[in-house]
Every structure is written in C-alpha cells, then in structure tokens.
Amino acid sequence: MYRNSNALGESAWVRWSLIAVSLAFLSLLLLTPLAAVFYEAFRKGWAAYIQAISEPDALAAVRLTLVTAAIAVPANVLFGLAAAWAIAKFDFPGRSLLTSLISLPFTVSPVISGLIFILLFGARGWLGPWLSSHGLRVVYAPPGIVLATIFVTFPFVAQELIPLMQEQGDEEEQAALTLGASGWQTFRLVTLPNVKWALLYGVILCNARAMGEFGAVSVVSGHVRGQTNTIPLHVEILYNEYNFSAAFAVASLLSFIALITLAVKSIAERKTRTEMEAVRKVDERVP
C-alpha cells in the first residue's frame, strides 16, 4: 500500500479513521458471520460435524450440487467462449443486443428466473403437457435445477472474456491462419492461451454461484429431501427444523468453497491483469 500523492493532503487521522471504518464494517458484516458459521458448525464437536455432513440426505444434496455444477460450469464455459468470440472478433447485426442480453440474468431476480422455468416446463406451462406425455420431468426434478443454474450463472465466463478478447483483437488469429493453422489449432494454440487466466477467473465465479445459488433453484426444486435438494436448500430445511448445528455444519461446506474461490480468484485476477497489461505493452509503439 502506498499513497499516490500528497496532493489530497488528508491528515493522518482522516486516513486512519477511514481505514478503521472500512475494517469495522468488513468485520461486522463479513468476518463475524463467517466465524459464526464455523463456530456453530463445530460447537458440538467433530463427531457431530462429521455425522451432520455424512447423513444420507446431506450427501444427496452434496451430490446433486456437484452434478449441477459439473453440468452448468462446462456448459457456460462453452457458451461464454462462443459468445465472447463472436462479440469480440466479429461485427454482426444484433451484436450490441447480444452483449446486453448476456448480462440479463444479473438484472433479473433469481426467483423470477426460477419462475420462468416453471412457466415453461411446469405441469400447466407451455411445454409441460408435451413433456409429461413423453414421461419427462423437468421442474421439481434435477433437470430443472440444472437449467435454472445454467441460466443464473451464464454471464460469468462471457463477461470476463469479452473485454480481454476485445482488447487483444484478432490479428494474432489472422497471423495463425496465414501460417497455415486450422481454425481449431488457432483456437487451441493462440486464442485460448491468451485468455486462460480470465477464463479461469470466470469459471471460478461461475462455479461458486452454481454451487451457492438459492433463489432460482428453490423455485424449481420442489424440496424433495434426498432427491431435489442442493446444499443451500438442505441448509434451509435443517435450519427451519431448528437443527442448527447440522445446518451450520452443511453451511460450512459452502463457506469452504467460498474461501477457496476467493484464494484462486485473487491469483487469477492478478494474472488476468498481467494478460491485459501484456496486450498494452506489445501494442505500444516503441522502437
């Protein structure tokens, strides 16, 4: 930490009180709850903790969460790469519309996102009758949870990649083509390595949200224990049953994911910044 200049001329006590206020705020709203989660989780000891997270319904919730993330994250990586590629490297009609549509899930309440799927696939929804006549269940079943999760998390990867790819332009890809590389080789050897850290950053945020999503998933899940509960839903059920230590034990799993995410994120963020700076450095017109 250093100060850019003395021009603002704030006296020491102003600076320190600003720092103190921010720290107090952070502790109150972020650190204390996090500590409380772990405290409550372990209050009844290791045995109770292990028991709470290895109970069949909890394991089923963990499994469903992992499966959901394992489908949603790769799906959004593919979508994100395709959309970022299209937006950054081509000019086509509807380009700016696509750009704003990508961030739509961020602006819509997750509950609404869930309801959309009920309206589409529910028993009285548009596609509901057709689906049930073919014996397919989407809402109140894992497919609905996966769909809602994909919808809620799809901006993450694309939004990380678009600015970087726009900055990098497409001259390197053109150079690869003139050197005889195929489209796939160009993507694998030139495009992907140039955005790998931004991609990782997007994947991590996407994954964290996929595992932690509550609202949209809650609407489409139906809360069938052992079948359509994800970790966040399971935590809610335990809590509503006044089973606090079990609720916090399962919640601590999500908190671990959050901490790991934070660590990887800060590394990826730094590397992404280096990628960005590398672009500017190479493009500088220096002799």
Place this chain on the structure above:
Amino acid sequence: MKIHLSGVNKSFGDFVALRDIELTIDDGELVALLGPSGSGKTTLLRLIAGLERPDPIPGCRIEFDGVDVTHTSVRERRVGFVFQHYALFRHMTVFDNIAFGLRVRPRRLRPSKQEIAAKVNELLDLVQLKGLAHRYPNQLSGGQRQRVALARALAVEPNVLLLDEPFGALDAKVRQDLRRWLRRLHDEIHITSVFVTHDQEEALEVADRVVVMNKGAIEQIGTPDEVFHQPASEFVMRFLGNVNIFHGRIRSGKAFFGEFILDPIGRNGFPSGERDARLLVRPENVELYRDDPGYPAFRARVQRIQLAGPYVKIELLTPVGESLHAFLPHARFQEMRFIENEPVYVTFRDPKVFVDGQAPLAGVHAERAQGEPEASEAPYSHAGV
C-alpha cells in the same frame, strides 16, 4: 511467384475501398503499394493474402502463377504476412513463434523436431536475432519484433511475402536501418514481395516498382524513377516529393500563371479554349540567377535561407507576393552566395501543367508578347511546398 489481379473491387458497406484494380507483380519483384491513408493499399494487400474477399463481380480474378486463387482460403495460399503491429503470439517465445507455421502442419508434412529447430536457428541467423530465441515478444524492441515477425512468415517458405506498413511503428533511425536491411534480404532470397507504405521515401528507396494509389484506385505503376520523374497524374506528383503549386488558366494555347507564361512543348499542345490549370514545379527544379540569364525568367526576392539539411532551402517572394521554394545543392549555393532580400531571376526546369482529368502537359517559358493580358488579370494563387 507471379501475382496477377484483374477487375478486383472491394467495398465495405457503402464505402468503396478498391475499384477496378489491375495489377501484375512479376516473380521475384519487390513492389511497394504507396498511398495516403484510406487509399486502399492495405485492403489490396489483404486481398492478395486472402484475408479479405473481393466483391463477387464477374471478371474479378486473382492469380498466383496463372492459377486462379480468388476463392482459395488464406491457409492454402501460402503467403507470408507481416502485420503492422507484428501480431506476434504474446505467450510464445521467439523460437516458438517462428516454429509455429511448421508445427501446425498436418503430421505427414510436419518436419521432425530437429528439422524444425535447425530451420528456426537458420532464420534467427538470417534476421540477426541469435541469442534471443527464448525471449518473449514483450521483452523485445520494436525492430526486433519486426524481424521475428518476418522470420515467422518466412519459416513456412511462402510463395509471396506481404508486409503491411513494415516500418510504420518504428522510430526514424531504426526505420532507415531496417529498410536497407529488408532490401538486402530481398536481394538475398528473391521472394516476390509486396509492402504497403505511406512514406514515399521508403517506397522509392526500397522497391523495384511502386504502385501509387489514391481513393481506392491505382494512379500509376512504375519504377521509382518513373513515378518520381514522370508522374502520370497531378496526385502522383504532389504525393511524391515536394512541389510548388501555382493556380492559373490556359487561354489561347498558352498557360498563364501570374508572371509566368508557358508555351506548350511536344505534339499535343495545351487544350483549346479557357481552362483552369495548375503548374507544378519541384523545388529542386527551381533555378536561381543573380544576373539575367539571357532567356525568359521572372523576378523574385530571396526571403529566407535555410542551410541545414541535404539541400539549401530558399524561400522566395514573387512580385505578386506569393512565396516559392527552391532547393539548391550546397555546392551551387557556395558558388552563388545568395543573401536575404536579394532580387534574383528564377527559371523552372521541367515545369508540369495539369488540367483536370488530363495527363501532365509539358511547357516552356514564353516571352510575353505585345498585347498579352496583364499578369494581375489572371487568377493567381499559390500553395506552399
């Protein structure tokens, strides 16, 4: 590899970037596409590379050695393309950059690891970058990056080498060294090469032939000597080198530019009737005399003398108060020792008269005959060098 283009047009939406391009580049030639920005020179280069597609108009054809490549993809054309900002792969070392084109070949055509290494080292030698093989692009200077880009393009043994503003992003000194080096390299490897530039000096110094472009069309194709000394149009003369420009009129077979009256030389004469015309003279073709040279000349006054540089630059003031530039060799100036404010006699060597839509007309000083209109009657103005 001989390149031939005919009937090539290219537009981007409503903007016409190229119209009716007709161009032949001979095997082993080094050709410059020269023009101001927006003249279509880079688009033409990208069309040759296959990075752009010409407008699908009947009769449009791009040929390499007589083979139609109009619809051949950039991959299959085997061109070496050096981008203006080099487009080096930023996450690869110099070695990997140069080896890229060999490594992406299909397995049966791909050289062995040892062969690739040998080829890359040979190219590093050629571009004088031995020892930098393991650097990354952002650890290189602009000139070094340029040479890596060149080596990378040459690694695939291309049919033609295409360079987009190869020296554009470099500072003046590096640029000069590099363009001489490029010329020597071309003399060594004799690959058909085309480069784009907006710098006339660069084009004239490096190229075997120069293609001068303006507003999407080719104005003139010729050797540096031809385009400089026998410009096909007013644009070419103005774009290449310095010029003094006088605005005047053609009337009854003579050209009037204020004090200055020209008789036509050559068979064609000046167009009949009254026409607006421009007189263009290069400053190095302006001759100054202290005493009456004994043949038609006009008077002017020395205003400013600038001694620095390859020429002595003299700014003169004509009797109607317009300025005119003359570039004198230092030896001649030493002989004459003009001083500021001195009245002198001025004659023009090789003045060229341009009338809209016509090839340049040559003229020679005419004596003013009795009853000729007064100088001040003719519209007269002047644009500087």
